[in-house]
Amino acid sequence: DAGVIQSPRHEVTEMGQEVTLRCKPISGHNSLFWYRQTMMRGLELLIYFNNNVPIDDSGMPEDRFSAKMPNASFSTLKIQPSEPRDSAVYFCASSIRTESSYNEQFFGPGTRLTVL
């Protein structure tokens, strides 16, 4: 079975450019999460969706960041304009969530973003 798919795996861009990260969750999963990993801040949740609806975006750093989930099989995280401090590894994760149970999150391979 395919796991969580992220693209691109690596992205190098210049300050001020728009960056779009993509994620395809595991088929049948109804929760999707975007995390960012840096040396300084570790792993931090940016936003998560349940059934394609954003539930908690309190971790989104600022208005330059936006995330969408137009359908159950695709999500994007966009940074516009990008800044050098956005350089990090961005992970997408998915899980199955019901009212009565919670299951572990499965992570994609990550996108390593470098903003020059």
Added chain:
Amino acid sequence: AQKVTQAQTEISVVEKEDVTLDCVYETRDTTYYLFWYKQPPSGELVFLIRRNSFDEQNEISGRYSWNFQKSTSSFNFTITASQVVDSAVYFCALSRMGGGNKLTFGTGTQLKVEL
């Protein structure tokens, strides 16, 4: 607020030694989930175990074992007879039970297993 503390930043052991990774958590919730994830040098995050707060039984899976003690808010992870392939960063994480399931991660423990 939830918090996970992994006080050990880095641990180095020689192959075949046993090693325990500590995890202490803070939460006001009476029900919650605890997790361990492994991040090998290749960078992906690999799920290892989930434990809910109702179940304080220790769990063993091959060379891995987990000790959950609610009284001390700890969820420690032991690798028996460590191997070089165990070298990775290990993260402990906490999640509320119900009403949203975002993970709060600790800062991770870098484990280096040498020959």
